[in-house]
Amino acid sequence: MTKAELHEKTFLLLLVLVTLAFGCVLWQFSGAVFWAAVLALLFAPLQQRVLLRCGARATLAALITMGIVTLIVILPLILAGLALIQEGALVVQKIRSGSMDFGAYFQQAMDALPQWLVHWMTRFGLDDLPAFQAKLTETVRAGSQAITAQVVHLTQNTLDFVIGFGVMLYLLFFLLRDGAALTARIKQAIPLAPAQKDHLFIKFSTVVRATVKGNLVVAASQGTLGGLMFWFLGIQGALLWGVVMAVLSLLPAIGAALIWAPVALYFLLTGMLWQGVTLILFGVLVIGLVDNLLRPLLVGKETQMPDYLVLLSTVGGIALFGLTGFVIGPAIAAMFIAVWTLLAKPEQPLAG
Template identity: 50%
Template structure:
């Protein structure tokens, strides 16, 4: 009878938990970023709390206001300008002010003769076909950007609701996060040392993903936007956002943006602009990743590059933009759990104690 009661309670627990997760799913992004932000800014909140130990609510509120002013509001301002520049670029292409076919023709015509002859001989290159494909791809991309800009504008109410839920939850996570983690850890059906290892790995991966991924991507995007603005390239904020986005994906990077633009500048006679862009891209944008990532991420959460790439792309496919955090986090926890299993001695390997004389 006791076993039947335990099985019934376990089944009820699973069903209720699934239903609760189903209810919370529409706010998955808000909850995720509230947890991520609370973990990243936990050291700041701890310092503020130590300054006023008797007023934890006020300390959490001060930290929340600082996050709002330093992080969230600047992001909102940049996002609004990005949507505006995306719509302007689409309108310029539609109206013909940006002549994509003409630009492509000039680039292809500037290629050395041996390159075009070699490609044509082996059927790799056809000027008309390449021009048509690039033009159609650029037009489709601009239409997609414009469509997303319109959808963002139409989803303002939902965005405001998600932002409000995130800030509300973030306040309580900052104030009560330590006690909440302790309560969750006590309920995990694991040995104490494994609980501590999993929770420590979770916090390390979240911080490494934000510091070593998102912050470096934003830095590379900002540097790219600055050099594009300096060289007079149109819509620098739009290019900066694209470089930041591609920098989040391992093995791709911002070079996929500034590289072709530099080739275009060199091919169309803007020699000094192309040379400056290549030098800045290699010496500044590229080195920002190679120097800062090891410093910010550290060795404790270092994953193989191929695993980061696959988990990031898989996370994006399933969770959208939230997959930049969810994918590497799941991959890191997967590696951690299997490492724990490998470090656990099997029963057969444990020495058998001699019971001694009877």
């Protein structure tokens, strides 16, 4: 090994170690850094338009863009979060007091089953309904206690949340103001051909924008529609269930149906036919139509990924990274496709 090669390998090792150490330092605020970067990427076009109107005064343009982001994104999320906490606490209180007894609801549904179905359940050893009811009640009670524990945990760590939120806003300002220059420096440091770097950066930004905007629009639409229908039908905790449907709608095709379908089935089994039929028709024709129309249009079309890959990468991303995985998963899948596409083009060199 020559002295030059030793210097190069030592420098690369130092680069890896310093990068890992810096990642460990920022790990506590990884969520804040991630969402600051996502918001900066989403609102970069708006920042450019504001910058043109401000006469190239980058700081003023970033402040104006920050104000717009706060009004249309951050403030509504805070208000929705406060309403959700209040609604969730009310539902937990009703479960504990017994006024909302899921075990009783289940028993009512079982009593309404036809005899042939009861006979079939008995044949396969599924007739121990009291034990199943007790298990369901215990599961719901444990779930409510877990929700309560999470609310208490969130309250006890309010300071950490406020600090993380402040870090996100602070970092978002600088990413809006200096994002273009920072991106140029990162692109310059990557040892790839200019055309390849442009392709990968464009692909990454397109996928992140499409995934966030598309999934949030679909989630907000399905959650709002589902919550309004639950409120119309007189179901307790309509706001809470609407938010749950919005979160579950991040799972393509099946998400919101995991909530409204069992409720519709309960209505049908207990003789509330018009409520059950109304909820099924609304769920299939309205809530389902939102997913079938908007998601391919807003996510699949822009990312140029097939629906099954969007589904797999979204579910896998959420399983690995939590809620932020609905962005990270499709982004990784898109970069996987982009890199292998570049590799399949021998006319484009892999290094510049």
